[in-house]
Amino acid sequence: MLRPRWLGVLALCLVVAGVFAWLGQWQLSRAVDMQPLPEGATEQVQPIDEVVQPGEYLPEPLVGQRVTVTGGFVADDFVVVSSRYNDGVEGYWVTGQFRLATAEDPTSIAVAVGWAATEEEAFAALEQLSADAAARDADAAALAVTGRLISDEGPVPPSPSVDPFTQTRMSPAALLSRWSDIEDLEVYRPYLVAETASGTLDDITTRPPDLGSGVNWLNIFYAAEWAVFAGFAFYMWYRLSRDAWEKEVEDIEDAAAA
Known part of the structure; x- marks a missing residue:
């Protein structure tokens, strides 16, 4: 993991994770309405x-x-x-x-x-x-x-x-x-x-919209997804470097057996 090649891959993963973290923060900023419409x-x-x-x-x-x-x-x-x-x-x-x-x-x-x-x-x-x-x-x-x-x-x-x-x-x-x-x-x-129908038509019944809680749970879910993706970038670096290490160990064992 300390070899230059894998340190370079780690740096790339840091960039990718940073982008995912920024996207997660952007989703969170849209999840909560900080300036909801006043009642009425x-x-x-x-x-x-x-x-x-x-x-x-x-x-x-x-x-x-x-x-x-x-x-x-x-x-x-x-x-x-x-x-x-x-x-x-x-x-x-x-x-x-x-x-x-x-x-x-x-x-x-x-x-x-x-x-x-x-x-x-x-x-x-x-x-x-x-x-x-x-x-x-x-x-x-x-x-x-x-x-x-x-x-x-x-x-x-x-x-x-x-x-x-x-x-x-x-x-x-x-x-x-x-x-x-x-x-x-x-x-x-x-x-x-x-609000007022024309001619012989009846008025269409409408009601004031429900103001809701001001929290968009779908955006919060998306923010959590981006956090998982950021963690997965580091896992990929760990998995790839471990696979390379295991292959080297296997090659050494094969050479010793030969």
Whole structure:
């Protein structure tokens, strides 16, 4: 172990273990929220651009944050999303592309407008909302929508036995593929659940987010893993050097026997 070759391997292991230790410390620094949101912070309505920017992921502490947006709905871009529960009752959401009036570049956010108990009611409301949006005067004052920001649920392809356009997850990425006029369009990753439904739809029930304990146990687990990896680097040095020593001893014994 004191030979230059194995001292060099030990130095390399020290570097590797140091990198692993730094990664473990980084994970620990992210495991505990040292500046948690004060109680009730998510219930204070804020402009959306003060919470998240288009294309960015919504930070976990801000999931459920109440925000307000101003602009208008795009007439042809209302979509029904199925398998949505409201107070334990399964039904449908009517969603729309809401084009922000406050952004310099074309920017939209997916908005869950309201809930319907049946598919027929949902599509009837969709047609009425589309007609209202189309009839809206372009010079009219911008609409203001207040609601909660929720993280993208991720797209899921429908089963082969249903309409290929059936949507069961609230995914702005999937909705974007069905929207019109999307060239150079910036889109928010989270979606907005409107507090007040439009037309004949029912309000979607939402609740304040649980603040939790402020400790991310998954990050703590990752930090422990990095510590194990750092120890394993030294074990590898010990194991390799011991194997080399055992081989030399074996060669000496073989030579003596010969």
